[in-house]
Amino acid sequence: MAFATELGRAGAILWKDLTAERRTKANFNSVVAMAGLILLFFGFALGPDAKGLRSAAAGVLWLTVLFSGVLAFNRSYQLELDGNALEQLLLYPGERWTLFAGKLAANLLFVFLVEVVTIPLAGIFYHVAVPALWGQVLGVLFLGTVGFVTLGTVYAAMASRSRAREVLLPLLLFPMLVPVLIAATEATGALLIDDPMGNAGSWIRLLATFDVIFVVASFWVFPAVIEG
């Protein structure tokens, strides 16, 4: 019962963030535009050779997701900082982890929606057909995004309230994402060519391990991060 009430609070935050975003779409449109730009520019940097583009596609896709997604996290807290809604948020009864659960769910959904647009675009630009193992590719996308968004949600809670927040968030976040970037890129790259060496499995396990560790740790540290 009590747990259901707490989940209800997380649901309220998710609903509130998505409603606000649905109204303006300002965040979504700019992040998707940024993702498109990054995809295009990597294409220019890599050259028009179709074979080279195809082999670079997995890495480019993940970098695009990371670089464009990171723009969203600070904004998700900007909503709370305008009019000092955060103080009110912290004064509601209930557990603080629900705030994290709500923010995490909202950010996850947001980044998934960005990916829905970005991934087909990457497929077109980089000449990648729908792979035979598309189910596993989706699994990698899910696991990689969960790891990325979990840490992004924690670090943005700090960065958005500090000076120089635009610089601080990537500075804190990106070094932490090295395992996500490597594992997700390797797994995606392998799966796009039907995983001939059977490597994807161990990378997926690494991603899953990363996710479990950091989801648990983030729920633990977040109450200390968000207060005051």
Place this chain on the structure above:
Amino acid sequence: MRPANESSSAVALIGVAQRFGHRWAIRGVSLDVSAGEVVAIVGHNGSGKSTLLRIVATALRPTRGSAHVLGLDVTRDAARLRERVALLTHDVALYGDLTAEENLRFAARMLGQRPSRVQLEAVLDQVGLRAVADERARTFSSGMQRRLSIARIFLRTPDVLLLDEPFNSLDADGVALVSDLVRQTRARGATVLLVAHDLQRGAIAADRVVAMAEGRFVEDAAGATAPVLGEPVPESPDVLV
């Protein structure tokens, strides 16, 4: 002066000090408020009165001293206190892209309630915003935004009600709304602490007026005219501020 008895006092502060970086917003204050009392804290900007309220509301951990509300420690028992204490924050704390109804619905859900549209409209009606229930809070005047933030208080029946500058940008009707709220809260035996730099004449019947300056109390006018305000003689037994 009487010793702070934590169990019988609604609010008991002893030697509370609050520091922000190198600045001391509160430099050691002690306050004892009985249950059912209405206490007004007045003072200029930066005198520390809002900070004091935020400590009582568990929004800040006091740097020094002890603070108990309803017998509970504001630092240790903060989670339990939040169920029984409500703060009308200085900022309106609204989401501009949500409608009035949605802002209120969000607050209700954060309080663990599942209100129907009709219930929410009834509350909006109380603060005079029913007509604009489906308009975005961003389009509201500051007075309307203030009313909407007051509507959140109407969702609850707190044992301690904290009001930070409740009259800000309110018209005469709005001021009457707040004074009604205070009267009703007092009538059901709950405690009210309110903070204002400019108390509107006759708006609040306070049992006590406390003045703050530079992080300390400078006056404590219990049942008497508060000299700092230069207000006329009150009607017994309350202080009309």
Place this chain on the structure above:
Amino acid sequence: MSSVTMPESRPDRGAAAAAEPIARPKVPWWLVGLAFGTLVSGQVVGFLTSEPDRDMGHLQKIMYVHVPAAWASFIAFFIVFWASVTVLWKRNERADLLNAAAAEAGAVLTGLTLVLGSIWGRPTWGVWWTWDARLTSTAVLFLVFVGFLALRALTDDPERRARWSAAVGILGALNVPIVYMSVKWWRTLHQLQSSPSTVDADYVLGLRWNAFAFAFALAAFVTIRYRTALFALAADRRAEARALAGGSTDAR
């Protein structure tokens, strides 16, 4: 008129604390001496006991500073992790000072490890940088330390700074083994040359000696930085006592 309490002074310990002199921090000279002595002697021993390596020749001698620096930075990260957990668990402000001291020393040591690895890599592999698992994960470690210190520098409120850097410290420390594993697998799959990891028995004495020397140096630096911070905290407390000594008022 009933009781109007006017400002009164509270003759509490604050007034006494305001006048009290603060004890100067003691520099642990024995530790500084030990660190310096073992560093110098360790390097002499290293040079005397190590014949040129079959493949690397005299380059092997870089191992006596490179590897201990890496090990010492790992110790620093353990301290950061432990101090961070203590900060969040006990809300202990002294643990935060230790956290800052260890992170700063750790950043210096990881930075040194990177530069030394680069100097070693140039004649060995012909490049200044290689995507070796250890070098790469040390670089990530360095960046985590840098982020930690940047966050501290950009956060003013000491209480908030303590909580935030503890969160970054815990998450960063948890990530170290995962980063190392991921980089190692990544490299193995790419079939590049591996780093010289087997240590010949001739080099063990010099390596151990230098490892202790770097650990002592780390201990000396962290101790002095920590005591400096404690000292600053005591001075701050005195200033606080002065600020509050003007007396508090009661309204009861």
Place this chain on the structure above:
Amino acid sequence: MPVDGRVTGEWPYVIASYVVTWVVFAAYAFHTWRAWSEAARSADRPEP
């Protein structure tokens, strides 16, 4: 690069690595000393 399986011309790199180590230690020791003396000075300073 290895010639006959053995690296040559290695001394400059060995010397450089030890010089770098001592320079870094000296610089950090200086930084530590300066922070210490600054804290000591501010503690001695009377409050305004």
